[in-house]
Amino acid sequence: MRLVRNLIGTPEGAIGLGILVLLALVALFAPVLSPGDPLRIAARPLLAPFTDPSFPLGTDRLGRDVLAGIIHGTRTSLAVGIAAALAAIAIGLCVGLTAGFAGGLVDEALMRVVDAFQIVPSFLLALAFVSVIGASVPVVVIAIALGAWADPARLTRAQVLSIRERDYVASARVIGTHPVEIALREILPNALPPVLALSAIIVAAAILTEAALSFLGLGDPNVVTWGSMIAEGRNVLRSSPSLSIFPGIALVVTVVAVYLFSEGLTKTIGRGRRIA
Amino acid sequence: MTLLEINNLSKHFRSGGRDVTALDDVSLTLDPGQTLGLAGASGSGKSTLARIVMRLLPPDGGSIRFAGEDWLALSGKDLRRRRAKIQMVFQDVLGAFNPRATVASVLDDPLRIHEIVPKSDRPRKIAELLDRVGLQANLADRSIRDVSGGQRQRIAIARAIATDPALIVLDEAVSALDVSIRGKVLELLVELQRERDIAYLFVSHDLAVLRAVSHRITVMDGGRLVETGPARQVIDNPQSTAARALVSAVPRLRIQTPQGHSYEP
Numbered sequence: 001m002r003l004v005r006n007l008i009g010t011p012e013g014a015i016g017l018g019i020l021v022l023l024a025l026v027a028l029f030a031p032v033l034s035p036g037d038p039l040r041i042a043a044r045p046l047l048a049p050f051t052d053p054s055f056p057l058g059t060d061r062l063g064r065d066v067l068a069g070i071i072h073g074t075r076t077s078l079a080v081g082i083a084a085a086l087a088a089i090a091i092g093l094c095v096g097l098t099a100g101f102a103g104g105l106v107d108e109a110l111m112r113v114v115d116a117f118q119i120v121p122s123f124l125l126a127l128a129f130v131s132v133i134g135a136s137v138p139v140v141v142i143a144i145a146l147g148a149w150a151d152p153a154r155l156t157r158a159q160v161l162s163i164r165e166r167d168y169v170a171s172a173r174v175i176g177t178h179p180v181e182i183a184l185r186e187i188l189p190n191a192l193p194p195v196l197a198l199s200a201i202i203v204a205a206a207i208l209t210e211a212a213l214s215f216l217g218l219g220d221p222n223v224v225t226w227g228s229m230i231a232e233g234r235n236v237l238r239s240s241p242s243l244s245i246f247p248g249i250a251l252v253v254t255v256v257a258v259y260l261f262s263e264g265l266t267k268t269i270g271r272g273r274r275i276a
Numbered sequence: 277m278t279l280l281e282i283n284n285l286s287k288h289f290r291s292g293g294r295d296v297t298a299l300d301d302v303s304l305t306l307d308p309g310q311t312l313g314l315a316g317a318s319g320s321g322k323s324t325l326a327r328i329v330m331r332l333l334p335p336d337g338g339s340i341r342f343a344g345e346d347w348l349a350l351s352g353k354d355l356r357r358r359r360a361k362i363q364m365v366f367q368d369v370l371g372a373f374n375p376r377a378t379v380a381s382v383l384d385d386p387l388r389i390h391e392i393v394p395k396s397d398r399p400r401k402i403a404e405l406l407d408r409v410g411l412q413a414n415l416a417d418r419s420i421r422d423v424s425g426g427q428r429q430r431i432a433i434a435r436a437i438a439t440d441p442a443l444i445v446l447d448e449a450v451s452a453l454d455v456s457i458r459g460k461v462l463e464l465l466v467e468l469q470r471e472r473d474i475a476y477l478f479v480s481h482d483l484a485v486l487r488a489v490s491h492r493i494t495v496m497d498g499g500r501l502v503e504t505g506p507a508r509q510v511i512d513n514p515q516s517t518a519a520r521a522l523v524s525a526v527p528r529l530r531i532q533t534p535q536g537h538s539y540e541p
Contacts, residue, residue, distance in 0.1 A: 167372040170332050175386045175435070176359040186374050 006268045013264020025076040038068040038224045049242045060232055060243050070250050073226040077254060080141055080225075081207035087145035088206075089152050089199050097157025097191070101164065101183045111157070114150045122147025126209055130218045135219045140213060144206045152195050152202070159191035185251035193269040198263030204255045211251055226251050278341075279442060279475050280306040280329070285338030285466075287324055298324040299335070300499040308442060309469065311476040313490030313507060315483055315522055321499040322479045329477065330364050331355060343442060360390045366449035369428045373420040379406075379431055380416040386438040403433040409464060426457035430464070437468060445477045450485055462488050471508035477530045484526045487511055495519040 001142065007013035026033065041063040042055070049058035049066070057066035061203075099110040117125075126143035133139050164187060172186050213219050214227025226247035233243030287299040298321045306312045316322045327333045329340065333349070340347040342362065349359055366372035373382060383402045387501055393401045403413035409430040415423060423431070429449065436444050446465070450458045466489055468474060480486050486493055487507055494504040497518035503510060514520045 131352060167368050168374045168377075170327075170330075171364070171366060171372050171435075172374075172385070174330055174359060174362075174364045175439070176356040176389050177385065178356065178389075189376055190374070232426045 003268060007264050010264040010267050012260040013268060016257045016260030016262070019253060020261055023074055023254060023257065026071055027078045030071050030075050034065070034068040034071045036068075038072040042068070046236070046240055048240070051245070057246050058240075058242060060229070060240075066229070066243065067245055069224045069229050070226070070247055072181060072224050073229060073250065074254075075246060075250060076137070076220075076223050076225040077207050077210060077251070080137060080144070080210040081203045083141045084144035084148065084156075084206035084210070085177055085199050085203040086147035087141060088202055089195065091145065092152025092154075093156050093177060093188070093192075093195065095149070095153040096158075097160055097183055097188060099153070100157040100160025101179070101187065107157075110153075114153050117147070117150040118154075120147070122205075123209060123212065126213060127216070127218065130213060135213075135218050135220050137187060137208040137223065140210060140219060143213070144209045145207070147204050148206060152198055155198055156191055156195055159194060160187055163187050163190050175242075197266040197269055200258050200265060204258040204262070207251070207255055207258070277308070278305045279308045280304075280340040281479070282325075282329070283338070283339045283341075285325070286326065286336050287321075287328060287333070288336055291312060297499045299328070302338070302496075302499070302501055304494055304501065304504065306341040306443070306475050306477060308475050310492070311469065311478055311490045313483075313486030313493040314477060314479045314496060315481065315486055315493055315510075316496035317481060317519065317522070320496040320518070323447055324360035324495050324499075325496070326364070326445050326477065326479050329445055330362065331359075357390070360386070361441050362443045362445065363439060363441040364445045364447065365429070365432045365449040366438050367451055369425045369432070369452050369530070370421070372432060373428065375421060377418060377420045378416070379418050379423065382420060382431055382435055383438060384418075386435055390439050393441060401438075405438055406431075408437070408468075409434045410460075424459065426453055429453060429457075429461055433464065433468070435462075437472065438491075440472070441474060443477065443480070445474045447479045447480070449478070451480065451482065458485070459488075465489060481522070482526065483511055483522050495522065 007017060028253040042065045043052070043059050043063050045059060045061050045063040047055055047059040047063075050056065051058070055065050057070070059065055060069075090256050095110055095114065099107040122144075125147045126140075129143040129146060130139055138141065169182060169186050172182050177186070209231070210219065210225065211227030216226075216229040217231065219228050229247040230244045231249070233240065237244055282305070283303050285299050285302040286297075286410055289296045289298055302321075302325060306311065308502050314325065315323045324333065328335045335348070347360075347487070380399075380402055383405055384398055387398050387401055389397075399416075402416055406413050406415060411427060411434075415427065420428065420431070438478040449532075450461050453461060462485065465476065469476060476489065478486060478489055483493075489505040492505065493507045493510040495502050495510065495514075495516060503514065504518045510519060511523060514523050
């Protein structure tokens with residue numbers, strides 16, 4: 001709770017959190033805000049924006065409501081972004097904690113795997129993964145997480161290596177604490193803050209990767225996403241640029257909000273550290 | 277009977293291609309209920325010795341017998357269980373506690389791990405431990421960061437005595453404390469020793485502190501023990517250069533003739 005209050009205290013954190021809460025509400029209440037399937041044909045194709053009050057952002061080439069697409073696209077973007085980031089952080093934490101705490105051969109082996117994943121461009125990895133297994137939301141989430149877990153793993157390991165030499169870890173060993181308990185209760189909670197700050201950046205990157213995959217036609221074809229809307233609008237970019245511009249704006253706003261939120265979070269955690 | 281017997285202990289560190297000898301053929305003994313003061317300038321290897329005794333570092337060679345057992349042969353669950361009998365108090369009064377800990381959780385850990393008292397009795401036992409080291413029981417709910425340095429070191433002592441140990445290693449345990457609090461903490465340590473027959477391995481660079489609590493003093497220099505003897509003898513009549521340097525670092529030692537346990541800052 002104190003973290004949230006301090007977060008709102010920083011301008012970046014307040015703006016970022018504000019926009020994200022708004023987006024989350026839009027995603028949550030998408031069926032209420034725009035009932036029905038956003039992919040259904042609702043009106044005359046290529047209706048220009050701001051001309052018909054019932055379709056404020058116009059319609060696309062097939063006559064689908066652009067506003068409905070953006071509202072429902074919020075769901076996909078946020079859900080995929082957050083799920084992929086959670087998966088990446090979870091894998092990264094486990095690998096980093098194991099590598100840093102076990103040391104020796106285990107550490108060497110795990111870090112070489114991390115190296116391998118860091119060397120492969122994460123977007124190419126996701127692209128290959130989705131094109132081999134087939135496009136659906138869970139596959140896209142796994143594909144993005146596969147390319148994103150290496151950074152949190154490396155950061156967690158570095159944190160663990162520094163924390164395991166602290167006196168309070170020695171103190172826990174001296175008292176006879178089981179190594180698993182030391183890892184989970186003494187080291188992990190104190191290694192977490194910088195990794196959490198990184199997680200927001202991973203969310204932003206995941207949202208962008210998802211949009212890029214959809215743009216290339218590798219997203220789940222049954223759900224509407226901002227990336228697929230931009231791809232769809234690209235065919236008529238000269239005559240109706242708004243079809244690409246509106247989902248593009250939604251994407252930019254979301255990613256900027258996540259970055260601002262992460263900036264605020266980093267500052268807040270940094271300040272908390274100094275007081276401590 | 278000897279409580280702790282260290283024979284021919286050695287330890288090297290390799291850093292940046294250089295081989296540093298931290299301990300070179302160190303042997304010493306400690307009887308139950310006695311205090312051995314381990315003196316030495318910084319870098320003399322005294323903290324390394326303390327950490328090896330605590331099994332926080334592996335030695336390169338030598339043996340340690342504790343209460344008749346081969347202390348270095350223990351591992352895993354056996355070691356964790358036996359750790360109850362050797363406890364440690366650290367120098368850094370803040371760094372020795374998890375920043376997220378509360379006073380109660382610090383004292384709860386040893387009681388829980390070694391099943392000293394049943395779960396329902398633990399709050400009462402924690403209050404008792406706090407009271408024993410001269411602290412109010414209502415401190416229990418506070419964060420460890422919200423108590424003073426002197427209180428924190430008393431809590432560290434309470435944690436160390438929670439498992440009823442036979443030996444406590446005190447690594448510069450009062451060096452970080454205010455001079456006015458230092459004497460009180462030393463008095464508490466001496467009281468606890470008389471009451472519970474605990475042996476102390478008291479590591480310090482300050483002979484004034486060691487004189488107040490030690491029965492015997494041993495002086496380390498460059499990883500070797502250069503001089504060992506009754507506390508009074510080492511301080512009044514130092515033989516080695518290292519011991520003479522430590523004595524001259526504390527000018528008041530020469531003027532005063534200490535009687536029993538006393539510590540004047």
